[in-house]
Amino acid sequence: MPSNSVHPPSDELLRVDNLKVHFPVSGGGLFSKTTLSVKAVDGVSFALNRGETLGLVGESGCGKSTTGLAILRMLPLTAGRIHFEGKDITAQDARRGEFRQRMQMVYQDPYGSLNPRMRVRDIIGEPLTVYNRAENRSDYEDRIAGLLKTVGLLPDMADRYPHEFSGGQRQRIGIARALALEPSLLICDEPVSALDVSIQAQVVNVLMDLQDRLGLSYLFVAHDLAVVRHISHRVAVMYLGRIVEIASRDDLYQRPLHPYTQALMSAVPVADPEIERNRPRMVVTGEVPSALKPPPGCRFHPRCPMVMDVCRTVDPVLNEMGDARSVACHLHAQPVHLIRNAVPEAVSA
Amino acid sequence: MTTPLLQVRGLTTRFRTERGTVKAVDNVSFDVAPGETLAIVGESGSGKSVTALSLLRLIPNPPGVIESGEILFEGKDLTKISDAEMRAIRGNRIAMIFQEPMSSLNPVLTVGMQIAEPINVHRGTPWSKAMEAAKALLEKVRIPDAAKRLDTFPHQYSGGMRQRAMIAMALACKPRLIIADEPTTALDVTVQAQILDLLKELTRETQASLILITHDLGVVARYADQVAVMYGGRIVEQAAARDLYKNPRHPYTRGLLSSVPRLDGDTSKRLVPIEGQPPDLSRLPAGCSFAPRCKQASSECLKQQPALRERAPNHLSACILDAIQ
């Protein structure tokens, strides 16, 4: 569980300032030279503390994966700065940057992300070999055994190939590999989405236990709001390349302020018919527009049930609301205590 | 009690594969009352889609075959009627909506033509009238600019709009039963809510019955009247939705409910995973197919296949321990 410790983790591990990643795409007709760009990530800022999990949610295409890959420096940045462990890594390269030993990725697809021709030992041990971390053969074997145990697998599984494992086990192999170099940050991109529901808890529990034991930080990217709530200390909601709201887990889920956050929460059904029957619903129309041509003003305004005139023309800034919450919405351009009464209650925890 | 619209009895569907015979659906029985929504819930590979395809006799043969069972619908046993009779029912009295609309929409025909076709075929309505009906249906599923959209092609539609078009097609002949197989699994959550709300509203309006197939326990709670939980090709528990969530009886159902985090769950509680993994349907154990993962399983569970029985009023469960408790 996200620890409710008396001293909340406070020292900053990662800081992202005004991150932009635009992908050029050839636009117009066949012979047109004009290039448009997909503004996949368009001005994202947040900080992540040591031992903390920041959940990143939003519908497909809103820029979650691109944000993760940009932080790992696996994509060129259009703009912005990234600080990690006190150093500016903006100009570093994923392949050569020293930081990459301390920042690792856990992928969504437990099938595609493990080389089917390699034994588990070599999959997990690859980073140790690349960075020359094992002193000798027996040190190598000990580390592999330790990593397997860490993720709840048995040391003698090292001799097997990926196809001999279930999805949940493969995902744990992926986590073991990510842990090999003792990183401080794991970027987890939809780590349980491809797993069957009865299996997801295995992986969620492993990640939470590891955080307790090793003090790891997670950027936990997912579209499943319930899983994100369970694992995160704080949560950021993205829409069309922007963070529209960021707050502590309980603040966000108990009292979402941005209409998009409210719509997301309301759209997710709760596994209890009694509660579902009485839950107020907030329904938004339409679908997410193309990131090639985001709407003017507030990007959510064409779908927003509370749209005002100003929303159609003026792009709202991400506003500090106090309580470590920020919201990008014209309804909340003033401090939160003045508008508390105007906010509908969400599902209470 | 009203007479059921659909009565399925002992439905068994198998596939012959290189790895042996896959018992995809094994002795499955359930009823669907008029106007009712039955959710079939289960993990991937539990036999949900094969159940749905069996009802419409769309199982590819070979390798598949409906080996036994009865499918009683409006007084006919669908396993016994001719192919021509079945074609007259499919898309007419029973309609189906699939997870991936692109696989069931024809890319070279306009959406309008595809909605009008069943009206023309099953009802003998002339084309011009059928196209008018198609436009009305697109309006009904709230596709903006329906008149213009009628003449465009599926690839010009967004994911949510395609699924709306599929619903329009399904509704075209005013079916009595709609089978929706994971209709929103590929869609984002705000769009999922729109589509399922629409489907529920329109089935209510036409008093059609709905079989909603999903792996999402939240979706079941929001939309279903009755629930059948499938595991390893069998129904392991069946009850009214409210009853099932309040008093889950089968260890698998209970396991599922405590392994999935809820939007309103207690975050200080650890999730309880179900250990192991779902069974391989070509190598099902002799006894209960959940026994290898069940914390309560006894040696008896490994020997004897439990029958789905009524353990409380209108609440069926397939667990031999349930009788003993």
Ligand SMILES: Nc1ncnc2c1ncn2[C@@H]1O[C@H](COP(=O)(O)OP(=O)(O)O)[C@@H](O)[C@H]1O
């Ligand atoms: N390599 C790329 N080239 C062009 N567009 C891309 C590329 N990668 C992602 N995009 C686009 O950027 C947007 C954000 O994508 P992504 O970060 O994958 O979203 P998410 O992970 O939230 O689903 C989408 O519109 C996607 O189509």
Ligand SMILES: Nc1ncnc2c1ncn2[C@@H]1O[C@H](COP(=O)(O)OP(=O)(O)O)[C@@H](O)[C@H]1O
């Ligand atoms: N055409 C087929 N050939 C062989 N096996 C099949 C075929 N279709 C489905 N199956 C098998 O039947 C079982 C049930 O599948 P399915 O009904 O699709 O599961 P679900 O819809 O619950 O995910 C699976 O083990 C699957 O591999």
Ligand SMILES: [Mg+2]
């Ligand atoms: Mg992604």
Ligand SMILES: [Mg+2]
């Ligand atoms: Mg299926």
